[in-house]
Amino acid sequence: MSLDSETRPRTLSEATSSPTTSHAGKRIRRTRVAGGGCLAFGVREGDKLTVIDPEGAQLGLLYALSETEGGQAVIPSLTHLDAPTLEEALDEALEGRAATEHALGSRNVDKGEIRGSRLFGPDSAPGSKVQFEIKATGLCVLVAPGSAMAPDEQNTPTDLLIEIEQTTDERLDAPPPLAEPKMDLRVDAATAASYEVKAGDYIQIVDVEGRQCSDFLAFDAEALKRGIENGLDATTTHTLMGSAAPGPGLHSKYYDQTQKPLVEVIQDTVGRHDTFMLACNAKYYEDMGYPGHSNCTDNFNACLEPYDAIAPRKGWPAINFFYNTFVDDDDGIGLDEPWSRPGDYVLLRALTDIVCASSSCADDIDPANGWSPTDIQVRVYDKENDFPKGKAHRMTPDAEPRLTRESGFYPRFAALTRKFEDYRGFWLPTCFSDVEPIEEYWACREKAVIMDLSALRKFEVTGPDAEELVHLVATRNIRKLSQGQVVYTAFCYDHGGMIDDGTVFRLCQNNFRVVCGDDYLGVWMRQVAEERGLKVWVRSSTxxxxxxxxxxxxxxxxxxxxxxxxxxxxxxxxxKWFRFLVGRIADQPVVISRTGYTGELGYEIWCHPDAAPEVFDAIWEAGQPHGLRPFGLLALDMVRIEAGLVFAGYDFCDQTDPFEAGIGFTVRKDMEEEPFIGSEALARRKANPQKKLVGLDIGSNECIHHGDPIYIGRAQIGEVTSSTRSPILKKNIALARMDVTKSEPGTQVEIGKLDGHQKRIPATIVTLSHYDPKKTRVRDVAPE
Incomplete structure (x- = not known):
């Protein structure tokens, strides 16, 4: 059989190659409802439903519908029907409404008559939960009401979490589809299936139960009609994309051996895949002592047999989604359990007509599939859908994923550049010029620039014990912070290592706003509050x-x-410097702080995302006579290194204390009188310093990178943490962490390349910072 226009996509029964397998036992599905949003989800008889308010003080509205009508047959314990009607609740939902309406569309119900129950409320403690026994199969809707928060208020709506414990022996349900699917295919454990996809359509490959690999093949359909087998080629893809595994963004495509792109990655909730090994094959199992074991290669050969142009192989070079392989320090290739959780997926878009094959990997003799193969779900969606690009981020390993999102300012910056990167869960511009960000750099130093920093994490800390908590977790003396003031601080673990750095805003006596880079800081602050018995709420307002x-x-x-x-x-x-005001721009409420990350006079303007376009337009128009330019992450890195400003993951980590990170000034001097978390360890570390952050003047124009070792003679005495080419200083400079005995300014050192010894680059230690060390420019207007 050859491929022609009459060939239709195969169904599971037509194309799979092995019998179904399933696994008994308890399974848990987890999902989230965005603050201010809603979610519809199915439940089965015998399930146990748990709804959690992780941050506290968030109202929930729960509605239960049977297969045919609203009512409490699904959840008999849902007796206090004190919530507004489902129709009224959905009218207020800001996120998830369309998908919920779609789920309700198949049920002939009057949303104006269905009432639900209120869960939690303004006084609910962080981590509060309610549990329900599901007595009949049906549909539930959970709403987390909340309106837009003004920038000077703290009534942020927050997420609710859902856990559904399935105790039956039935297979775990796949998560709800992203839209109405054109094809919905269950690939049973240890089988494979082939199917066809038209150009522009989307392919979603779902790991239903988690820890399950899925090999993926794709072939150019037009080439197959001509008898030519052009399929995905990993080597070509690696070369053209410059990455081990393409992901959402600029470097997202997979190519065939003719350098023709076949698919691109649109969404990815895992981000770790094998793109350089063969699919499992008979030889692998034979060498391990399991002759005749089912394998992905034989399964592919079977389901692709109808296509005359595709010859069977002994080992298929597939893209193995979710497969966790790695290269160790000795160039050995190893494997471990996949990173994928139940419901994780990859969403691809076909760039031409393609023939595809997907497997559920049959490997049950090692950790590749968690020792127990399970099902894969494949869905195809019409090209008319508009799925945003993004990869998943989790604030903790067990948190629900959040796909990369666009800030309220994104449309304005996107009109000026296509160069965006996923920066901590947001699409932020990297550069606005054709080659290098030099023009942006000089605009910052001489005129003015505007940049999107919406990826910063914000937490509203409120309640009678708010000051107690913030004073306990911050290295600064928060009790001295006055209303309208901002302070830069570190946050440390008990052992003195840094969790993050950030700023604290005092809105009034018991109201603070913490701004940082890491979602985990909010989780950690709630844990501290619970351990100390403090009455305080820490709610995300990012x-x-x-x-x-x-x-x-x-x-x-x-x-x-x-x-x-x-x-x-x-x-x-x-x-004044490190103060903030509440005001308006273009009649939109804003908070403006005199803070920044550039070493120049500057401000940060905070507003609700809905107001962002108008705020940007007003600033942009007023800035044109002053030479205002947009500013990206690449230029930001240049100015912050010149100014000696540290960056998490580069200049500090959880093994680094504030003294070693060059921000010892953030540690209060009255540590014994006013102890805080980590103060005992910091007092010991301060008395016995080991490392020090210094500046380096590089005696060469060659590139220096983060992690490069620094030597005096044979001995390594430090490493580079950040580096850049300084246009204003006309030389390469770096920040480096050095042994304290070798950190004096003027000390001559060498930066090692290759193995650290074959090539050395000279450098001289200097004090921080390279540019404006006394911070005169940020304190007032720079001289003309």
Missing amino acids: DQLHNVALQGPRSRDILKEIVWTRPDQPTIEEL
């Missing part, structure tokens, strides 16, 4: 507060033309 930084010597002149403040608030001209 999705309610997006922000741009306006930096440079002209920034004050730009803002003073467009910012309105009440008489009880300072004006832009009056706003």
Whole structure:
């Protein structure tokens, strides 16, 4: 049989090659409802449903519907029907409404008559939960009500979590589809299936129960009609994309051996896949002592047999989604259990007509599939759908994934560049020029720039014990912080290693806002509050507060033309360093802080995402006479290294204390009188320093990188943490962590390349920071 226009996609029964397998036992499905949003989800008789309020003070509205009507047959214990009607609740939902309406569409119900139950409320403690026994198969809808939060308020809606414990022996259900599928195919454990996809359509490959690999093959359908087998080629893909595994963003495509792109990655909730090994084959199992074992290669050969142009192979070079292989320090290739959790998936888009094959890997003799193969779900969606690009981020290993999202300012920056990268879960611009960000750099140093920093994490800390908690977790003396003031601080574990750095805003006596880079800080603060018995809420407001930084010597002149403040608030001209005001831009409420990350006079403007376009437009228009330019992450890295400003994951980590990170000034001097978490360890570390952050002047124009070792003679005495080419200093510079005995300014050292010894680059230790060490420019307007 050859491929022609009459060939139709095969169903599971037509194309699979092995019998179904399933696994008995308890399974748990987890998902989240976004604050201010809603979610519809199916339940079965015998399930146990748990709804959790992880951050506290978030109202939940739960509705249960049977197969034919609303009612409590599904959850008999849902007796207090004190919630508004389902129709009223959905009218207020900000996220998930369309998918919920789609799920309700198949049920002939009157949403205006269905009432539900209220869960939690303004006084619910963080981690509160309610549990229900499911007595009949049906559909549930959970709403987490909440409206837009003004930037000077703290009533942020937060997520609710859902756990469904399935105790039956039936297979775990796949998660709800992303849209109406054109094809919905269950690939049973240890089988494979072939199917056809038209150009522009989407392919979703779902790991239903988690820890299950799925090999993927794709062939150019037009070439197959001509008798030519052009399939995905890993070597070509690696070369053209410059990455081990393409992912959402600029480097997202998989190619065949003719360098023709066949598919691109749109969404990926795992991000770790094998793209350089063969699918499992008979030889692998024979060598391990299991002759005749089912394998993906034979399964592929069987399901692809109808295509005359595709010859069978002894080992298929597949893209193995979810397979966790790695290369060790000795160039050996090893494997371990996959990173995928139940419901994780990869969403691809076909770039031409293709013939595909997907397997559920048959390997049960090693950790490749968690020792127990399970099912894979494959869905195809019409090209008319518009799925946003993104990869998943989890604040903790057991958290629900969040796909990369766009900030409220994204449309304005996207009109100026296509160069975006996934920065901590947000699409942020890297550069706005054709080659290098030099123009952006000089605009920051001489005029003004605007950049999107919405990826910063924000937490609203409220309650009678709010000051107690923040004072306990921050290295600064928070009790000295006055209303309207901001302070830069570190946050440390008990052993003195840093969790993160960030800023703390004091809104009033018992109200604080913590701004940092890591979601985990919020989780950790809630844990500390629970352990200490503090009455305080730590709620994420990252999705309610997006922000741009306006930096440079002209920034004050730009803002003073467009910012309105009440008489009880300072004006832009009056706003002091590390203070904030509440005002309006373009009649939109904003909070403006005199803070930044560039070493220049500058401000950060905080607003709700819905207000972001108008706020940006007002700043952009006012800034044009002053030479305002957009600013990306590459230029930001240049200016912050010049200014000696540290970056998490490069200049510090959880093994680094604030003294070693060069921010010892953030540690309060009264540690014994005012102890805080990590203070005992920090006092010991301060008395016995081991490492010190220093500046390096590089005696060469060759590139220096993070992690490069630093030597005096044969001995390594430090390593580079960050480096850049400084346009204003006309040389390469770096930040480095050195042994304290070899950290004096003027010390001559060498940076090792290759094995550290074959090639050395000279450098000289200098004090921090390279540029404006006394911070005169951030404290006032730079001289013309």
